[in-house]
Amino acid sequence: MKPAKNGDEVENDTKWNIEEKPVKIDKWDTAAVKNALDDAAKKVMKEKFGYVESHRLMDLRLLICTIAVGFSLFALVWDYLRPFPESRPVLIICVLSYFVLMGILTLYTTYMEKGIFLVALQKDEAGVDPDDRWELASMLKKYDDMYHLSMTFQDGKTGITRTKEISKCVANYFDENGLLCFDLFEPEITQLQSKISAEGKKD
Template identity: 50%
Template sequence: MSSKRDQKDDPTIIKVNKWDGSAVKNALDDVVRKILIKKYNYIEDFTLMNGRLAQCGVAVIVALIALIWDYLHPFPASRPVLLVCVIVYFIFMGLLTLYITYKEKGIFVVAIQRDPAGFDPDLILEASSYLKKYDDKYNLVLNVKNEVTGVVNETSVTKSVANFIDVNGVLIPELVEAVVSKMHDSLSSQRKDK
């Protein structure tokens, strides 16, 4: 009985609702990100996510302008400003949807590996994943781009989430690490072969 209590109190144990696909995907994505950053000493680059946050920030500011303007000048007088704010807000939400669909493409981490000696160019690693609704297949894609040459090496794997989560819904990071390490080593050997 005390082992169950210890399991609940241990912050290193990641327990997810194994029937909630988005929760499982997010937990697996977090573990992959931690492995890439901590084990391989990549530097996380937040530029892609900052683009999304900037667009959301502008949309929130437009909504706040509409709210404040309507408070200072009640409805009949604020109608033109509200109309402009609503149109601008929907334009930004449309741009955000396009950005997420075509720019982010499911990428959950962008990491940079710098050469310690400073001779080789930086390598940019992107990790993306998807898990279809009502499906147990977790698809992970890692690609590395050489910043100077533009050469992209890619590897992917599709595995059942049951390979990473036990019957109690506890995610086992060591199993994820084994897959990510194999993929990373494959990318490293591809770069050396070229």
């Protein structure tokens, strides 16, 4: 599969398969509903348009968590080797470090991730220009039925960004049994991508 060029769909000899296995969830579970829609949107961007997922945003979050867990494990081992009260200063440092890192993690997820669940790169076919960047972010509040999805494109050469958003009831995409109607959701993602690409061509 070749990456999409200039925002166009990937051209394949075989028809793109919009769904391999039906996704069924508990329609009253807000988190499950959001995750199902997020995964479906991610599938469209990666498989239909051929964009390459970047894990850098998630990797940084995992790094912060790993360091925090490292402090916890170090405190546990140190207390085993040098029982309290001898281990008290080290325990205090480790506990404070853990809470500081949790604070940093909260700030990171709030102001950096901002609900972003996919960062995808549109590779330059010639390999000369920087990769264009696509971001998908979503929000579905607890006990709410409105799914908010935003798609942001950043031009790799100019740095110019363009964003489109949709807000629709989740009932538009799930049947009464909680089965995701992928054929109804996929056009929403395609339309967002097409609108953003069309604006880029005008510019």
